[in-house]
Amino acid sequence: MKSTLAIITLALLVTPALAQQKVPPAPGPARPLNLPKITEKKLSNGLTVVLAPLANVPKVSAILTFRAATTASDRQAHPGIAQIAASVANEGTDTRTSKQLKEELRSIGGSISLGSDTDATTMSGSSLSEFSTRLFELMSDVAQHPSFPETEVKLAQENTIQQIRAGRADAGFLVNERFQKAVFGDHPYSFVVPDEKSISALTRADLRAFVSKFYIPNTSHLIVVGDIDVDKTFADIEKAFGSWKSGTAPPDENPPVPKRDKRQIYFVNRPGSIQSAIYIGNVSIPRKDKDYFALRTADTIYGSSFYSRLTRNIRESKGYTYSPFSSSNTRLKTGAFLAGAFVRNEVTGPTLLEIFYELDRMRVLPVTDEELNAAKEFSTGNFSVELASQFGLAGRINTIYTYDLDKNFINDFRPKIEALTTADIQKAAARYFDTYHAAIVIVGDWDKVKDQVTPFGDVTIYDAEGNIVTKS
Amino acid sequence: MRRFVATSLAMVLLTTATTTAFAGASGKPLVIPVVYYKLPNGLKVVISEDHNAPVVTVAVYYNVGFRLEPKGRTGFAHLFEHMMFQGSANVKKFEHAKYVEANGGSLNGHTDFDYTNYFQTLPSNRVELGLWLESDRMRSLDISEENLKNQQNVVSEEVRVNVLNQPYQLFEWISLWENSFTNWNNAHNGYGELAEINAATIEDVRSFFKTYYAPNNAVLTVVGDVDVNDVKKMVEKHFAGISTQPAPTRADLTEPPQTKEKRVSQTDKLANLPALATGYHLPPQNSPDFPAMALLVQILQTGESSRWYQRLVKEKELTLDLSGGLNYFGNEFDYTGPMIMTTRATYKPGHTADEVLREMDAVVADIVSQGVTDKELANAKVQYRSNFYSQLEGSQGKAHLLSALALFRDDPQQINSLLTPFENVTAAQIKAAAAKYLVATNRTVIDRVPEKGAKQ
Numbered sequence: 001m002k003s004t005l006a007i008i009t010l011a012l013l014v015t016p017a018l019a020q021q022k023v024p025p026a027p028g029p030a031r032p033l034n035l036p037k038i039t040e041k042k043l044s045n046g047l048t049v050v051l052a053p054l055a056n057v058p059k060v061s062a063i064l065t066f067r068a069a070t071t072a073s074d075r076q077a078h079p080g081i082a083q084i085a086a087s088v089a090n091e092g093t094d095t096r097t098s099k100q101l102k103e104e105l106r107s108i109g110g111s112i113s114l115g116s117d118t119d120a121t122t123m124s125g126s127s128l129s130e131f132s133t134r135l136f137e138l139m140s141d142v143a144q145h146p147s148f149p150e151t152e153v154k155l156a157q158e159n160t161i162q163q164i165r166a167g168r169a170d171a172g173f174l175v176n177e178r179f180q181k182a183v184f185g186d187h188p189y190s191f192v193v194p195d196e197k198s199i200s201a202l203t204r205a206d207l208r209a210f211v212s213k214f215y216i217p218n219t220s221h222l223i224v225v226g227d228i229d230v231d232k233t234f235a236d237i238e239k240a241f242g243s244w245k246s247g248t249a250p251p252d253e254n255p256p257v258p259k260r261d262k263r264q265i266y267f268v269n270r271p272g273s274i275q276s277a278i279y280i281g282n283v284s285i286p287r288k289d290k291d292y293f294a295l296r297t298a299d300t301i302y303g304s305s306f307y308s309r310l311t312r313n314i315r316e317s318k319g320y321t322y323s324p325f326s327s328s329n330t331r332l333k334t335g336a337f338l339a340g341a342f343v344r345n346e347v348t349g350p351t352l353l354e355i356f357y358e359l360d361r362m363r364v365l366p367v368t369d370e371e372l373n374a375a376k377e378f379s380t381g382n383f384s385v386e387l388a389s390q391f392g393l394a395g396r397i398n399t400i401y402t403y404d405l406d407k408n409f410i411n412d413f414r415p416k417i418e419a420l421t422t423a424d425i426q427k428a429a430a431r432y433f434d435t436y437h438a439a440i441v442i443v444g445d446w447d448k449v450k451d452q453v454t455p456f457g458d459v460t461i462y463d464a465e466g467n468i469v470t471k472s
Numbered sequence: 473m474r475r476f477v478a479t480s481l482a483m484v485l486l487t488t489a490t491t492t493a494f495a496g497a498s499g500k501p502l503v504i505p506v507v508y509y510k511l512p513n514g515l516k517v518v519i520s521e522d523h524n525a526p527v528v529t530v531a532v533y534y535n536v537g538f539r540l541e542p543k544g545r546t547g548f549a550h551l552f553e554h555m556m557f558q559g560s561a562n563v564k565k566f567e568h569a570k571y572v573e574a575n576g577g578s579l580n581g582h583t584d585f586d587y588t589n590y591f592q593t594l595p596s597n598r599v600e601l602g603l604w605l606e607s608d609r610m611r612s613l614d615i616s617e618e619n620l621k622n623q624q625n626v627v628s629e630e631v632r633v634n635v636l637n638q639p640y641q642l643f644e645w646i647s648l649w650e651n652s653f654t655n656w657n658n659a660h661n662g663y664g665e666l667a668e669i670n671a672a673t674i675e676d677v678r679s680f681f682k683t684y685y686a687p688n689n690a691v692l693t694v695v696g697d698v699d700v701n702d703v704k705k706m707v708e709k710h711f712a713g714i715s716t717q718p719a720p721t722r723a724d725l726t727e728p729p730q731t732k733e734k735r736v737s738q739t740d741k742l743a744n745l746p747a748l749a750t751g752y753h754l755p756p757q758n759s760p761d762f763p764a765m766a767l768l769v770q771i772l773q774t775g776e777s778s779r780w781y782q783r784l785v786k787e788k789e790l791t792l793d794l795s796g797g798l799n800y801f802g803n804e805f806d807y808t809g810p811m812i813m814t815t816r817a818t819y820k821p822g823h824t825a826d827e828v829l830r831e832m833d834a835v836v837a838d839i840v841s842q843g844v845t846d847k848e849l850a851n852a853k854v855q856y857r858s859n860f861y862s863q864l865e866g867s868q869g870k871a872h873l874l875s876a877l878a879l880f881r882d883d884p885q886q887i888n889s890l891l892t893p894f895e896n897v898t899a900a901q902i903k904a905a906a907a908k909y910l911v912a913t914n915r916t917v918i919d920r921v922p923e924k925g926a927k928q
Contacts, residue, residue, distance in 0.1 A: 020713065021710065024601055027597045027598045028598075030597050031595070034525070034526070055524075056525075057861040057865045058861060098786070106775060108854065108858075109854045127858065128861070159792050162792050163792055166744055169639040169744045171638075272742065306578075307573045307574070317622075319623075319626050321626070322633055323633070342629070342633040343629065373574070377573070377574050381577055382578055384527060384576070388525030
């Protein structure tokens with residue numbers, strides 16, 4: 001009897017299934033978010049420590065951020081010093097050679113890497129959680145006692161010079177470098193890589209002086225996410241980092257944000273290019289600006305989601321390009337909105353036309369309710385996915401401290417996105433998709449595409465090394 | 473920058489699993505629940521609950537990669553992947569992306585040596601949407617001339633941006649495979665020659681779909697904050713009515729053994745610095761030598777403590793970098809055909825490829841004569857386990873491994889015991905594997921130098 005009943009039930013379930021459903025299924029009830037509890041503490045030396053337990057795998061992920069930006073005040077005297085310091089800091093400490101450090105890391109299933117950008121130097125570390133105590137010891141050693149051995153400094157200088165030369169063959173590298181320079185002008189954010197002379201001029205003494213000034217606990221923050229017990233981890237961190245001496249950070253540079261006064265083309269000539277690499281953009285806003293949520297949502301609709309207007313137009317309708325994109329790219333002091341695409345030479349002019357058309361359309365006309373609702377779902381849904389990984393959550397918490405955001409940023413994210421109106425989006429687009437004063441940066445073969453480019457503005461032509469070749 | 477619907481170019485060195493339940497601070501051992509069954513039409517179904525976050529990944533893996541694309545149609549498997557986003561009976565062109573994103577998700581597809589996958593990660597209460605979208609295109613892909621032409625243009629731009637307009641033109645994949653292998657299926661350019669991509673016809677698309685995109689040639693995997701029984705009912709509802717197709721005849725992928733070293737010299741129009749790539753044929757995955765070889769790859773070239781990195785980049789200062797691994801696109805488990813271990817290094821002007829090779833060989837000779845230390849092997853195993861966990865952190869990573877194990881081994885439960893053979897490798901096996909496989913006669917070397925001469 002029982003089995004007969006089961007078969008009938010199954011049959012009832014199966015019968016309608018064989019037909020193809022014509023409309024999308026409705027969502028089920030929303031599932032709870034269950035965000036990890038985030039705890040912030042300060043060590044007596046001033047180091048801010050933020051912990052969040054997330055036991056999705058038996059690992060631990062950590063981000064230690066120093067206020068040692070490529071824009072730090074030593075930039076004037078020693079361009080590139082933050083980058084070289086970051087690349088050599090984990091190549092030996094007072095008590096460990098580079099090789100010993102890497103072998104110890106392997107023995108805990110770990111890694112440590114450092115990098116610097118226009119706002120900070122960041123050390124990322126991870127290991128199996130059973131060895132987290134040793135990960136913190138190693139990260140602390142690299143933060144406090146990097147020894148900058150002469151041989152490692154010399155090797156990093158040589159290799160950085162060669163890597164930059166290798167990069168100058170790459171259209172992606174060149175278009176980004178010229179874009180940052182075009183948009184940020186004299187502002188420290190225009191820095192991308194140093195020149196070879198500056199790299200060669202750096203000494204071990206310069207690097208040691210730099211880190212002793214900038215790698216200090218009272219202006220740094222350590223974010224740890226993973227399979228951890230919060231109390232024990234805080235005690236481990238106190239033990240590892242407690243002896244780190246606080247210091248006085250040099251005052252940060254804060255020059256006025258540049259304002260562009262005209263539309264201008266910056267063309268980097270790369271003879272033999274079979275595509276034009278195009279970046280179009282302008283100065284935008286810092287991450288903490290009140291317009292951040294409107295700008296990032298305008299960006300989602302314009303070009304940073306797959307079903308964006310730009311992708312539908314120049315990829316799915318016209319077939320000009322593979323991966324058009326846009327980015328709101330907001331940072332500590334300001335940002336730059338950017339739209340771009342890599343396209344075959346023959347459609348360079350038509351692509352510029354469409355990028356501008358879609359930008360202007362968002363400035364002049366409101367987006368539809370459907371588009372805005374889709375963008376809201378896209379942002380909040382993908383935010384949850386981001387927070388479900390250890391480095392995703394750690395990275396998001398890190399932005400709160402690096403960009404000086406409201407401590408409730410994560411919890412406020414959804415309500416702030418959901419409150420946006422189509423008028424907010426249009427206002428943000430009108431303001432920050434500033435086509436009238438845009439920088440247009442193109443890396444390509446000038447002889448092949450010049451006739452398509454010149455109708456869009458005055459042109460300055462550069463070579464791959466960044467020298468001006470001609471001005472129109 | 474994002475790359476949508478891409479042949480992924482990142483080298484992902486993902487590794488293995490574990491029988492031992494290693495627990496972290498939480499004391500929770502990592503055991504992945506797996507429910508596995510087949511629908512009457514042959515579709516393999518894998519469901520794994522994961523309640524860490526309110527998200528779900530819905531993935532479909534088809535048992536066809538670019539090795540099986542037709543002759544004269546290089547790049548076709550990947551072009552076809554793009555066609556899967558061009559609409560189906562109830563989903564208009566590109567609306568797959570619209571539905572997923574407007575429901576808070578993200579999506580992509582990827583074409584690999586032996587599989588093509590499609591996946592979306594969504595808020596977990598939208599799991600049925602993902603299933604419906606995948607079932608609609610498996611059942612009723614809409615194929616039109618106009619959309620084919622459009623995607624031929626898009627894929628041509630993809631090849632230009634990632635290959636033809638790049639220094640080095642991915643020689644450590646495309647050229648290395650062309651030269652290392654003799655069987656066309658293995659050797660040909662999987663990204664495709666532009667002329668062949670653009671020669672594809674609507675008939676090619678229809679026939680490929682019918683042959684390979686059938687439920688009995690696929691795995692459907694659902695991982696996330698869902699209830700297994702609910703998902704089973706939804707799978708039944710959306711997939712059970714899709715018709716089985718005759719099993720495709722599969723091309724012979726066997727490769728004759730290599731007996732002589734191959735050396736190739738190339739010039740590069742765009743690059744500023746010279747670079748070297750090597751490929752060594754690997755034993756098949758079911759060989760007793762395979763786990764030792766996988767750990768040897770780790771010891772030789774994974775991370776900055778690895779022997780080749782230490783020798784080439786640090787001690788001899790010959791190369792700027794060192795990258796490579798056991799499977800150019802993936803890991804030990806997500807392929808089936810013949811494979812080479814690849815290595816790529818940009819070397820410094822003023823040096824030669826022979827100098828680099830000499831040092832690589834000296835490192836191997838040392839392992840062949842002295843073996844690796846116990847400590848070195850133990851550390852390599854720890855790193856292996858750690859890398860494996862990283863792969864399993866998200867629903868997408870878990871879905872990937874589960875799908876590969878279902879597709880190629882018909883046994884996704886193995887996810888909880890994958891590491892055992894790797895944990896059991898001995899130093900003597902590593903030494904023997906180095907002596908057997910890392911010999912010049914088993915390798916292909918490409919030296920690629922700037923056409924204009926390296927800048928000093």
